[in-house]
Each structure stands twice: as C-alpha cells, then as structure tokens.
Amino acid sequence: MVISGFLAGALGAGLLRHLPRGANVCWLWCAVPTAVLWFVAWALAPPHWLPVPLLLAWLGVLLVATDLRHRRLPDALTLPAYPVIGLTLWLCGADLWRALAGCVLFGGFHLLVRLLVPSAMGGGDVKLAGSLGAVLATVSWLALPVGALLASTITLFVGLWWRLDGVPHGPGLLAATWLVAVSAG
Template sequence: MPGAVGRVLGMVIWICCGALAGWGGGALVRRLRRGALVPRTWCAVAVGAAWGAVALRVEAGMPWWWAGVPLALAWLATLLTACDLRAARLPDALTLPAYPAAAALLVPAAAHEPRVPLAALAGVALFAGSYLAVRLVLPGAMGPGDVKLAGPLGALVGAVSLPAVLGVLAVAAASTLVAAAWRRAGAVPHGPAMLLPSWLVALAGP
C-alpha cells in the first residue's frame, strides 16, 4: 500500500509539473514577437496529461536516459500546435532552438545506444529532405515553418527507428488530407499532424 501511495503521489507531481510547464510555455508564446494568444489553460492541461503519460512509461520501464525526449517534445508540441491552430504559423523562436535542444536530448541516448547519432542524422535527412523537396516543387503545399520543424522531429523519431520516420510522414500527410477534405476551405495547419505522431513515437521509446 505505501508503494502504491508513493506511485500515485509521484504521478500527481509529474502532472502538476507538466501543467506548470504548459502554463509557462503558453505565457511565453504570448510574449514572442511572432507568437500567438494561445490558451494557457489548454496548454497546461495538455502538457500535464502528456507528462503523466511519460510517467506511466517510466514506471513501465522506459530508460531514464530517454525520458527527457518525450517530456521536452510534449512541451514543444503543445506550444507549436496551439500556435499553429490559433495563428497558422510555427514561430522560428520555437522551431530553431529545437535543433540544439534535440541534439542535447540525444546525448544521453547516444551514450547508451551507439547507433543513435547516425540514426538521428538519417532521420533528419529523410524527414527534412522530404519536406524541403515538397516545398521546392509545390511551395503552396508546405510552409517554411513545417520544413524547419521537420529537422528536429526527424532526429528524435529517427533515433527510435527509421521506419518510424516513414510512418510519421505517412500519418502526417494522411491526417492533413483528411482535415483539408473535411474543412473544404482554406489552408489546414500541418504542424499538429507532424507533432502528435512524432511524440507518440518518442513516448514508445527506442
């Protein structure tokens, strides 16, 4: 019984910390020069729930050296999703720092899995290369923010597995097409379709 109480308390702490991080992130996005008036409560709930899911995975045996990846990606994905849905843009102030952040997050993983650096680079080439090609051939079909975001996402997903990168690409494309068909007017934000499956892959872990 004491062990169960401790686990529940730990879960509550994870969720509360995530909620605080989400709230602070929402406030940050509101202050960015090209940010958006995102709902801070929504950000708090989303990040709190995501961090709770990571806590469950850690309890189930996720390596400690990987846990930082889904935690950080949940925070970033929530803020970018909120910004893309509210203002139809992915701010450089969030997407560009994601490159060094992704590299730093993968350092502990590389120390335990020697294949991670090469797999991450291959993921960047595949994910970002595909999006850049679409952007060059059909500029109206792919925003510059999506191309910039594809790099760090490719690194993190590629570190799990290269087939997972192909899966995320397929799910993102299909989700956007379905959303566009359902909406039947105007452009559809593509960021959420990239971010959710990428986070699910990170949550599954290597």
C-alpha cells in the same frame, strides 16, 4: 508528473506571448494538454528515454496551439528545437550520427515537397521537420516513413474539421513524432 506538466505548459504559454511576433494563446490550451501528455509519457516511456517525449510534448503543445490559432510555426521555437532536441537525444544516449541523418532525410523530404508543391506545406513545417526527423531516426529507420504516413493521416483528419483555407501540417508532424517516441519504449 501531472502538476509538473501543467506548470510547464502554463509557463510555455507565457513564453509564447513574449516571442518576437507574440502568440496569444490561452494558457489552459497549453497547460492541460502538456499535463496529460507528460502523464502518458511518464507511464509508457522507459526512464532513460523519458526526456525525449516530455520535450516533444511541451514543444509540440506550444507549436500546435500557435499553429491552430495564428496559422504559423514561429522560428523562435522551431529553430532552437534543433540544438535542444540534439542535446536531449545525446543525454539519452542516442546515436547522434543517426539522428543527423534522420534530420537531413526527413527535413530534406519536406523541403522537396515544399519546393515541388508550395501550397502543400508552409516553411515552418519544413523547419520543424528536420528536428523531428532526428527523433524518428533515433527510434528506428522504419520510424521515418511511419512518422511521415502517420503525420499525413493526422493532417487529413485535422482537415476534416478545419474550415479555413489550408490545413496546418504542424500538428500532424508533432503528434506523429510524439506517438512514435512515446511508443519507442
């Protein structure tokens, strides 16, 4: 599983370079974290649910690397995440109506925050939140507020060492959702 994760992360870094606005990140920044997260998911998640944390780890590492390096979450990854996550949830036997409700609730909450306080988060965070809300709601309804609180806490900690203007919220969203998903087993 470690080798598969390493290769998936390295291939993901190559994919980032070919995006419309190209994200140039070191391939090791994607390969090593993906390998570690895949190993942890493989060790903790039940077999029927394993594709969800594996997908979240791969997508999450690519998006976090891009967000930290270029200060953006590319549409070329956030928008296709909706059907890919939906398909993965369906293959894992998830209730798709529940996932859709979580998508609308979590995405809508982040959109509301963005509309009320535009400096609080970027548009990419809002686009990403819906697909992650689908995963969280599939785990449980309680996972939605837990995920939001955990994401805010992680973002707060990132802000302690992040010295540029504005703190990226994408890493917090992705890490929180992955943690909830991997512990769902």
